[in-house]
Amino acid sequence: MGTKSSGRGLSFFLCGLAVFIFPCCSPVKEYQKNRINDAEMSLSNRKAERNELNFQSYREGAAGVNGGKTGGGCGCN
Amino acid sequence: MRKICLTVVGMYLMLLHAFSQVAPGDSSSYKPRKLKLEEVNLVSSYYTQSGDHSAILGGIGSEKVTDLANGLELKWVGMDGRLRKNTLTAGMGVDHHTAASQAWISKTGASRRTDGLRLYPSLNWTIENEKKGNSFGLGGYYSNEFNYQSLGLTAGFTQKTKNNGEFGLKLSGYFDRVKLIFPSEFEPAGYSGNNLAGGRDHPQYPSSPRETYTASFSFSQVINSRLQATFLMDLVEQQGYLGLPFHRVYFTDATDSVEKLPSHRFKLPIGVRLNYFLGDRIILRSYFRYYIDDWGLRSGTASLELPFKITPFFSISPFYRYYIQSAVNYFAPYGQHKSADHFYSSNYSLSAFSSHFFGSGIRLSPPNGVFNSKLSALEIRYGHYTQTTDLVSDIISLNLTFK
Numbered sequence: 001m002g003t004k005s006s007g008r009g010l011s012f013f014l015c016g017l018a019v020f021i022f023p024c025c026s027p028v029k030e031y032q033k034n035r036i037n038d039a040e041m042s043l044s045n046r047k048a049e050r051n052e053l054n055f056q057s058y059r060e061g062a063a064g065v066n067g068g069k070t071g072g073g074c075g076c077n
Numbered sequence: 078m079r080k081i082c083l084t085v086v087g088m089y090l091m092l093l094h095a096f097s098q099v100a101p102g103d104s105s106s107y108k109p110r111k112l113k114l115e116e117v118n119l120v121s122s123y124y125t126q127s128g129d130h131s132a133i134l135g136g137i138g139s140e141k142v143t144d145l146a147n148g149l150e151l152k153w154v155g156m157d158g159r160l161r162k163n164t165l166t167a168g169m170g171v172d173h174h175t176a177a178s179q180a181w182i183s184k185t186g187a188s189r190r191t192d193g194l195r196l197y198p199s200l201n202w203t204i205e206n207e208k209k210g211n212s213f214g215l216g217g218y219y220s221n222e223f224n225y226q227s228l229g230l231t232a233g234f235t236q237k238t239k240n241n242g243e244f245g246l247k248l249s250g251y252f253d254r255v256k257l258i259f260p261s262e263f264e265p266a267g268y269s270g271n272n273l274a275g276g277r278d279h280p281q282y283p284s285s286p287r288e289t290y291t292a293s294f295s296f297s298q299v300i301n302s303r304l305q306a307t308f309l310m311d312l313v314e315q316q317g318y319l320g321l322p323f324h325r326v327y328f329t330d331a332t333d334s335v336e337k338l339p340s341h342r343f344k345l346p347i348g349v350r351l352n353y354f355l356g357d358r359i360i361l362r363s364y365f366r367y368y369i370d371d372w373g374l375r376s377g378t379a380s381l382e383l384p385f386k387i388t389p390f391f392s393i394s395p396f397y398r399y400y401i402q403s404a405v406n407y408f409a410p411y412g413q414h415k416s417a418d419h420f421y422s423s424n425y426s427l428s429a430f431s432s433h434f435f436g437s438g439i440r441l442s443p444p445n446g447v448f449n450s451k452l453s454a455l456e457i458r459y460g461h462y463t464q465t466t467d468l469v470s471d472i473i474s475l476n477l478t479f480k
Contacts, residue, residue: 025240025241025298025299025300025301026300026301027240027241028241028299028301028302032302033299033302035302035303035354036299036302036303036305036354038354038360039440039442039454040360040362040384040386040392040394040440041305041352041354041360041362042352043297043305043306043307043350043352046438046456046458046476047118047120047150047456047476047478048120048438048456048457048458048474048475048476049458049474050120050122050148050474051120051122051124051144051146051472051474052122052434052458052460052472052474054146055124055126055144055462055470055472056400056434056462058426059126059426059432059462059464059468059470060376060400060402060426060432061370061374061376061402061405061426061427062344062346062366062368062370062374062376062378062400062402063344063346063368064291064293064311064313064344064346064348064366064368065293065309065310065311065346065347065348065366066309066348066364066366066378
């Protein structure tokens with residue numbers, strides 16, 4: 001199903017992001033953060049997503065790094 | 078179900094009453110003050126699912142499920158004598174589900190109950206030192222349902238950098254007990270005398286432990302005035318009874334048994350979030366994850382959400398998520414495992430598939446509250462999910478934030 005190659009591609013993508021994005025960081029003063037501080041720019045899940053993440057972690061084999069469950073609770077129904 | 082609805086209405090009325098006694102305050106002031114209730118979140122969801130690969134019947138049979146989930150979270154904030162911000166968060170969740178496949182724990186499909194209740198309280202305490210830019214937190218979690226109990230403990234630490242970055246480390250441990258409820262044909266002989274058509278209500282079922290240890294690492298960075306990112310990695314170690322005792326497996330020789338999986342699993346998910354404010358009205362919220370474990374499962378996830386601000390306080394957010402995974406080494410469909418196999422499962426969540434999840438949300442957060450009330454934000458989301466295993470589900474969620 002090509003998951004291995006797609007996974008390798010994603011890994012390269014993540015490394016590429018790390019290598020190319022962080023050197024591009026420019027100093028941002030507090031008064032320049034009106035957009036960054038917008039509630040919808042938050043780097044976390046919305047509270048309304050909590051139960052979506054729960055069902056995804058039960059119906060799919062992978063979980064983690066998204067604030068969803070990595071343990072606890074059965075989901076066995 | 079009526080009890081749950083009444084409980085939720087009761088909790089809602091209680092928090093309205095609580096807020097009627099509380100004057101609005103400023104949490105950012107640097108004066109010592111006692112903990113004060115500052116935010117209440119109510120999250121409710123209704124989930125419905127259909128499919129025809131139930132693990133209870135070895136990969137065939139109805140997967141019809143409904144789930145009504147309600148969670149209440151209360152957040153108190155205060156400043157201690159050393160001018161550190163203390164945040165205490167208490168949560169309580171109540172889920173009620175129905176599952177058609179539960180009837181088939183009994184060989185004849187006559188298990189008495191096809192529904193269940195899950196209760197899960199939680200408590201978290203965080204101390205944040207704004208001068209030093211760090212925070213430390215501890216948390217506890219408990220979950221109880223008819224065949225499963227879970228106790229979770231967490232400890233976390235974050236440290237801000239000078240350049241608008243933040244490192245985070247969180248350690249958590251879940252100590253679970255799986256009640257050994259086998260399909261009726263595999264129940265130990267001693268249980269049959271008191272078997273209530275499927276045996277789920279037998280008071281003396283033994284249980285088996287399952288432990289999960291997670292170390293979560295994160296690094297967030299503001300890249301410029303419109304773009305920020307976070308890199309995430311979890312190291313997850315699981316041990317104990319990692320299958321479920323009422324999942325059947327049918328072999329090529331027409332015999333059947335109970336799912337058997339290794340007692341150890343190591344998971345390594347890595348991910349990145351990138352959020353970009355495009356122009357004045359559109360935000361791009363993206364998320365990518367790659368996952369690998371030692372059962373042979375590999376998966377990739379990509380999602381994109383585009384909140385569009387119709388006004389500064391009202392937005393519509395369409396979203397799409399794509400997910401793909403390979404099967405674990407121990408999966409085979411109904412009737413395809415050999416009885417000589419060492420491990421076997423016909424649970425389709427461990428099979429190879431891809432899925433699509435799409436929908437939209439709306440968010441309303443006027444500066445004076447919704448309808449000039451204490452309700453500071455209202456959010457509704459709907460999503461439709463399809464898997465290539467033919468599983469289809471829908472979920473609608475509501476989040477009310479009171480401040």
